[in-house]
Amino acid sequence: MHHLGADAIERAWQILDQIPGRATGAYSHSQGIKGLRDTIAAGIEARDGFPADPNDIFLTDGASPAVHMMMQLLIRSEKDGILCPIPQYPLYSASIALHGGTLVPYYLDEATGWGLEVSELKKQLADTKSKGITPRAVVVINPGNPTGQVLAEDNQRGIVEFCKQEGLILLADEVYQENVYVPEKKFHSFKKVARSMGYGEKDISIVSFQSVSKGYYGECGKRGGYMEVTGFGPEIREQIYKVASVNLCSNISGQILASLVMSPPKVGDESYESYYAEKDGILSSLMRRAKTLEDAFNNLEGVTCNKAEGAMYLFPCIRLPEKAIKAAEAAKTAPDNFYCRRLLNATGIVFRSWFWLWADSGHLAF
Amino acid sequence: MHHLGADAIERAWQILDQIPGRATGAYSHSQGIKGLRDTIAAGIEARDGFPADPNDIFLTDGASPAVHMMMQLLIRSEKDGILCPIPQYPLYSASIALHGGTLVPYYLDEATGWGLEVSELKKQLADTKSKGITPRAVVVINPGNPTGQVLAEDNQRGIVEFCKQEGLILLADEVYQENVYVPEKKFHSFKKVARSMGYGEKDISIVSFQSVSKGYYGECGKRGGYMEVTGFGPEIREQIYKVASVNLCSNISGQILASLVMSPPKVGDESYESYYAEKDGILSSLMRRAKTLEDAFNNLEGVTCNKAEGAMYLFPCIRLPEKAIKAAEAAKTAPDNFYCRRLLNATGIVFRSWFWLWADSGHLAF
Structure with missing residues (x-):
């Protein structure tokens, strides 16, 4: 406390x-x-x-x-x-x-x-x-x-x-x-x-x-x-x-x-130090995690990701290999849908709904 | 406390x-x-x-x-x-x-x-x-x-x-x-x-x-x-x-x-007594005030009011005398409007907006 x-x-x-x-x-x-x-x-x-x-x-x-x-x-x-x-x-x-x-x-x-x-x-x-x-x-x-x-x-x-x-x-x-x-x-x-x-x-x-x-x-x-x-x-x-x-x-x-x-504690206020420590801790942690995830994406084969500048999101671009696209065609499903289902089954990761808005351009939103 | x-x-x-x-x-x-x-x-x-x-x-x-x-x-x-x-x-x-x-x-x-x-x-x-x-x-x-x-x-x-x-x-x-x-x-x-x-x-x-x-x-x-x-x-x-x-x-x-x-203290709970006393105090006070206002309305000349059964409202009926209606006509305004303005000027009481929905039937909502 x-x-x-x-x-x-x-x-x-x-x-x-x-x-x-x-x-x-x-x-x-x-x-x-x-x-x-x-x-x-x-x-x-x-x-x-x-x-x-x-x-x-x-x-x-x-x-x-x-x-x-x-x-x-x-x-x-x-x-x-x-x-x-x-x-x-x-x-x-x-x-x-x-x-x-x-x-x-x-x-x-x-x-x-x-x-x-x-x-x-x-x-x-x-x-x-x-x-x-x-x-x-x-x-x-x-x-x-x-x-x-x-x-x-x-x-x-x-x-x-x-x-x-x-x-x-x-x-x-x-x-x-x-x-x-x-x-x-x-x-x-x-x-x-x-x-x-x-x-x-x-x-x-x-x-x-x-x-x-x-x-x-x-x-x-x-x-x-x-x-x-x-x-x-x-x-x-x-x-x-x-x-x-x-x-x-x-x-x-x-x-x-x-x-x-819109009016947090100011320099000189008794609470300022603990406020600042908590704020800085949270923002530093968010920053660190964003950077970690950005690097992780960019180290994945076929994945590129813009710099994490702000907010709480990364929006990587995933390029599926020819073989995956062919496999999707054989399974009579769209390549992105195929990828998402495979990802879900293999890892439990679910794509959020707005992915579908953007699927046509080969992007997957996390 | x-x-x-x-x-x-x-x-x-x-x-x-x-x-x-x-x-x-x-x-x-x-x-x-x-x-x-x-x-x-x-x-x-x-x-x-x-x-x-x-x-x-x-x-x-x-x-x-x-x-x-x-x-x-x-x-x-x-x-x-x-x-x-x-x-x-x-x-x-x-x-x-x-x-x-x-x-x-x-x-x-x-x-x-x-x-x-x-x-x-x-x-x-x-x-x-x-x-x-x-x-x-x-x-x-x-x-x-x-x-x-x-x-x-x-x-x-x-x-x-x-x-x-x-x-x-x-x-x-x-x-x-x-x-x-x-x-x-x-x-x-x-x-x-x-x-x-x-x-x-x-x-x-x-x-x-x-x-x-x-x-x-x-x-x-x-x-x-x-x-x-x-x-x-x-x-x-x-x-x-x-x-x-x-x-x-x-x-x-x-x-x-x-x-x-939807789940207040029950009989036997430690808090029940103080909860009940507060609840009863508030509801009794509301009931008393409703009854007082109802009686007050019904004692006013030209005013009738239905029984205060529930909620927090009374909806009295005010019948304006011929003289007031004539005075309103002379002032080129509707009788209810005339009454409300006179009431406002004389007492500071303002009628709530939904009054206007009902004005045609001679009612004034408080």
């Missing part, structure tokens, strides 16, 4: 004081408790060096409900398209399907470490428009899920410029912002990138998703998270609030955790 | 043992932790005297997300109708609107204590079909929100028979099951009523919603609840599970609370 520092106890009282009636069992404001949103906004400011407004924060039961909320608001019919990365995290395909919209795929470039080429976005956008689909938003997952890349700041600038030019909403899945494992890369929020380009509220609409389920905290069972919604007019803001209020509020423990994630 | 009984500590360990890895910070099964669902199923059995299956339980972040889940599954287009009571709790109108369906109103009968007449259901059903709307389900809120009635068992039997005959899904909002304030009425779950009529899984589809936000517990900020889904085939069950899994799982603290709500 940890010794609880005086600063931790003081913080607990501060948080209780921020909750009307000190009642963690009561409904809160549908955007979340105001004092906690103040803390989160201050945390975003400290991270980005640009102002953040507590009224832009919507606390949610993890990031998933926030994504659904935005999809619900953005999608009017199957004629509305949402650009999504492929490979992607299946939350997005599921949410778009549930809300009756069209997923517009754009392909990440394995050759550039799963880079997001603006030329690819432009190509897919033109293609979409020619099919009579109205593009509404671009989903960008950074650090990448399931591809584990961290976008270069210059790449991010290109994406921001593209969204601004095309009037597209940027849905920035930034839940892995603490999970960066290479010294040459750094996490930059899309809002920070946009602001550093001189683009403000009136220039671009950005929604940033954050969660308590990732990072070094990983408290996924607590269902805490938020979205920061910038660059929308008051009428749209009112609609977002209306949708948020339909479920009354997110759970208060999750709200508190989200505020802690 | 309470002294924690040995049984409470023992229960905490039991619960921890039911959670894989004792990890309240990890994702659970998308329906909720199996051991907690076992407890809830046992609690339903004890309440109803009929079997309950833990696989029928879906734990959710309060009852609202469960309602949305069902609406998402039931509504294909604006040609699908959901029968809802009027007056109603606005969650239902909001959810139906969000999912693009049609709310089919049926009117509760104030003269019979906000009874739910099957003849009214039949009338609205015929009317709906004649408009080319496909009725899919009937929402019944018992005890009633915002009308505060408790349905008579005989009335419930009639509703079950109607749903069975018409092949309609019964969406039973039973979140106020502990809030019954009159000795002549008792809460009966719709599933129990159906089973006692001899109707099983193959005869009728019932979804029962329960929440930790009401009753004598009232822990609404914890966002705990569940739905019990019976009478659906395996293909539909799979679809319900798929929708549940899109948000990964509900928060674990809320899941634990839902299991506690």
